[in-house]
Each structure stands twice: as C-alpha cells, then as structure tokens.
Amino acid sequence: MFGSTCLSTFPKRVVTNRKLFTSIIRPNLEAEAKKNHIVVTKSGTVLCWHPEQEFPYEHSLPVQKTSCSATSPLLNELKEKYPSRVFSSKGPSNKDLQEIFYTNKNEWYTRTREDKLYQTSAKLPKRK
Incomplete structure (x- = not known):
C-alpha cells in the first residue's frame, strides 16, 4: 500500500514511517509519492522508492463465460483453417x-505391447 524501499548499503538509521514522510512540506506530496524515485546519498547509498501501483477494481472481475459464443463465425473460420492444431480435444x-520438442516421430507413438496390455487387463475395482 505504501510501496517499498530498496537499499544497496545500509546507513545507521533508516526511517520509513509514513507520518515522518508526510511531514515534509511539499505542495504535491501525494503526486510525488506515487512516482518512482532513485536517490544517491553523500555516503554512496542508493535509495530506491517503488510505490505500489493502483489496480482498478473493474480489471479484477472474472470474465463472463456467456460473452464467448461457441457459434461465432470467427471461431468457425479458425476451426476450418487449423483443424488439428488448436481445437482438437485429444491434444497435439x-x-x-x-x-515443439525437436525429436523424431517415433518418440510420440505408443508401444504396441502396452496397448495390448491395457486392452486385456481387468478393470480396476471401485472403492467404497
């Protein structure tokens, strides 16, 4: 809420109290407090002020599922153009x-002995 400070070397005393910070007399204190500041002190300490960015509430709301219609003409065009890549339910x-993985084709085929094993094996019993 008030931002964070970063110190490259630690001086003897660092004060990050909000009341002390706002007691400095400046006309645009609130506007300047929202900006990033980088200051180098006499001793060579680098002070950085990174205030927390405001995020509007409207952008945090979930997307409504009704806004995406499955029968839109653009979606149908994409399905026709890329039938096997994006819209297949089985995966790539x-x-x-x-x-994608720069391998040969044999790594992605199933082994026939495993297929036969899974087809002939008994089903797993249901737990109660």
Whole structure:
C-alpha cells in the first residue's frame, strides 16, 4: 500500500514511517509519492522508492463465460483453417509434438505391447 524501499548499503538509521514522510512540506506530496524515485546519498547509498501501483477494481472481475459464443463465425473460420492444431480435444498431434520438442516421430507413438496390455487387463475395482 505504501510501496517499498530498496537499499544497496545500509546507513545507521533508516526511517520509513509514513507520518515522518508526510511531514515534509511539499505542495504535491501525494503526486510525488506515487512516482518512482532513485536517490544517491553523500555516503554512496542508493535509495530506491517503488510505490505500489493502483489496480482498478473493474480489471479484477472474472470474465463472463456467456460473452464467448461457441457459434461465432470467427471461431468457425479458425476451426476450418487449423483443424488439428488448436481445437482438437485429444491434444497435439504427433507431428506437432515433434516440432515443439525437436525429436523424431517415433518418440510420440505408443508401444504396441502396452496397448495390448491395457486392452486385456481387468478393470480396476471401485472403492467404497
């Protein structure tokens, strides 16, 4: 809320009290307190003031799901243009995975012995 201060070397006493800070007589104290300040003292200490940025409440609200319609013409065009890449429910294809991870195609195919094992194995019992 009041920002943070950064010190590269620590002097004997650092005062970050809000009342002491506002007691300095300046005409635009609130406006200057919202800006970033970097000061170098006589002893070579670098003081940095990074106030916390205000974030409007309107930007923190969740996006309404009703605003995105699944039948929009732009979405249909994208589905026609990129059928296998973005909109597949199974995930990326083997070719896409090969391009992403720079590997050969054989790493992304399942092994037949595992497929047969999973097809013939008994189902797991349900827990009560």
